[in-house]
Amino acid sequence: MLEQIEGSHAVAKAIALSRPEVICAYPITPQTHIVERCAELIRVGAIRNCEFINVESEFAALSVAIGSSAAGARTYTATASQGLLFMAEAVYNAAGLGLPIVMTIGNRAIGAPINIWNDHSDSMALRDAGWIQLHAETNQEAADLHIQAFKLAERLSAPVMVCMDGFILTHAYERVEIPTQDQVDAFLPPYRPRQILDPSDPYSIGAMVGPEAFMEVRYLAHDKLLQALGVIPEIQKEFEDIFGRDSGGLFHSYRMEDAKTVVVTMGSLAGTVKDLVDDLHKDGARIGVISLCSYRPFPLDGLRYALRGASKVIVLEKSLAPGFGGVLASDVRMALQGVDTHVHTVIAGLGGRPITRKSLARMFARAERGELKDPHFLDLDLDIVRREIDNQRGQITAGPIAENILREIGPCTPKAV
Amino acid sequence: MSGKTSEQKIKFYQKGTFTVGNRLVDEARRSVQGSMERSNAITSGHRACQGCGEALGARYALDAAMRATGGQIIAVNATGCLEVFTTPYPETSWQVPWLHSLFGNAAAVASGVAAAMRVKGREQVRVVAQGGDGGTTDIGFGCLSGMFERNDDVLYICYDNEAYMNTGVQRSSATPPTARTATTPAAGPKPGNVFGTGKNLPLIAMAHNIPYVATASVAHLHDLERKVEKAMAIRGARYIHVFVPCPLGWGSASHDTIRLARLASECGLFPLFEAEHGEITGSIAIRRKVPVEDYLKPQKRFAHLFKDGDGIERIARLQRMADANIKRFDLQRDAKEAPL
Structure with missing residues (x-):
């Protein structure tokens, strides 16, 4: 159904349609509206059979996700900026363990100086963590990519980040075609894990691997992402066949x-x-x-x-x-x-x-x-930059750069360009 | 406070110890390890050092958890000695499903596993998370506190050997005052770890009002098993803090692991107690109080205390800590009340 809807809410609806089983939530601007809406969809019964866990940090959010995914549950979380960096260790770990977690990144700058607005510094910082990283151009594509992401992640047993520009997409109201549950069910089969923690068939996940095999394990991580170059267009085609829309791809x-x-x-x-x-x-x-x-x-x-x-x-x-x-x-x-x-x-x-x-x-x-x-x-104010360079050159105790510039440009709104 | 866990009137101790012989107790109360059909969570052949307290504590704890749940457990492990010595690739000692993710997130990973079991309708499968004192009281503390306050259905077991042993004996927030570690060297006017630092995690766990908190020791293996079994009968967040001597890190003889663990409790430095919903419900009374010197002296990490006269005041200060524990947990009450 075509809806006039906030980007974050469209993504939450796409998540709901993907039948997640565990959602871990920790607030950080600008992704917060997504998990808030997920919480609401669970409370009103629009998402059934799903555990929503309010964790104490982003590091815990992804760590809970690692546990639930390894135990066979379709798992989702979302973060941005400082949050992504705070969970960085777990980001690499989830990929190393081959867990098909889907995570939204509401792309945002990284401090200092602290800044809540959009750029790509956050997901770029984790670009080599072994995750598939997809970038959405519109809110329609953001919603569609989440549905594709679960399929992609589970087909390859690799985690997927769906990156969408903070505020520009997350907070923008646009027309978005929200698929039906039947369409999504036809596209996305239930999660069948490659590895699972089960007392009836116990095995160890996360063992220590030394120099004798580490290279091979890492090569296989590389190979898995290279396989994704073939799988992403396949899924793009499968998606188009069911939803009648060209979304995603390379x-x-x-x-x-x-x-x-x-x-x-x-x-x-x-x-x-x-x-x-x-x-x-x-x-x-x-x-x-x-x-x-x-x-x-x-x-x-x-x-x-x-x-x-x-x-x-x-x-x-x-x-x-x-x-x-x-x-x-x-x-x-x-x-x-x-x-x-x-x-x-x-x-x-x-x-x-x-x-x-x-x-x-x-x-x-x-x-x-x-x-x-x-x-x-683009649009760099070279006058300000040169003056501050001179200022820093001129005196050892020149003070913090960001605050100096703020003092110089005064308490006005950002310069119109 | 009274010894509500007291069950047996007549004690049969093994010679020279306060350990009750397995064959002398009635069958229902015999150790898991004494049974021919015992569970076997961590099988032999792992790479732990000789006399490792953690290996012993983990085996008894996990075997008891297996027995309590009919084998329906999943174990989660923080990075550390236990993780490293049980899983030298491509081998593993674990006979239960086992997941290691990172150093600081075992409690959160366990929360995730428990959530998955709930959502899959498999709540009979229970989750045990484990870590050393560094992985628990320091780097894993945030995730642990989060798991506690959400009251997630996880038993977290800390194997406390009072320092970062896996990385070569560095100080943790569980390292006792005066103990020599690689980062609190026995040098200068205040050798070893400083007084007035560190945290008491069992008491912090109790402050979360979780259903069950206990301390245990490898010197009291029946008690450890009983506490694990009790914990597994409860739903929600549970915490057991097990005292596990480390011969390598403490500079003690491999054959002294059990003896040192017993002396730590008998002198009062490591009180054995349990608590439900933030209230202490029982403790193990000291049978024969020993001075802290008896516990400190066999360990090289405390050798500087005995080198010359300088250590006397610091030993006295440690004794005051032990005495404060004895008072706080009422550990010198009538021996008749003492549990097994």
């Missing part, structure tokens, strides 16, 4: 026929970029867009093929590796190894800085003219 291509410049991005930003690209096409520009859905595994071959006709690639990303540059951009360069295509790194939207069509258009024009430095920071 990446989405937009106006890629004869594109000379291609913007590669992830998440909700793709919508803004596509609108702008439509406008630019009216003026004869040949710009295409690729928005990645599967960031881990990273579709190296698929991307290389999709970008074969491009002479310029602009990677537009909401993450920064300090002392290095772009995170996504470096992955895209890996896909284009040995190909003579110029790759620009554009870092944008950190900590919720708005990414406007105007700024993007200006940046694209500079890229066309070959004036873009690498990495480029």
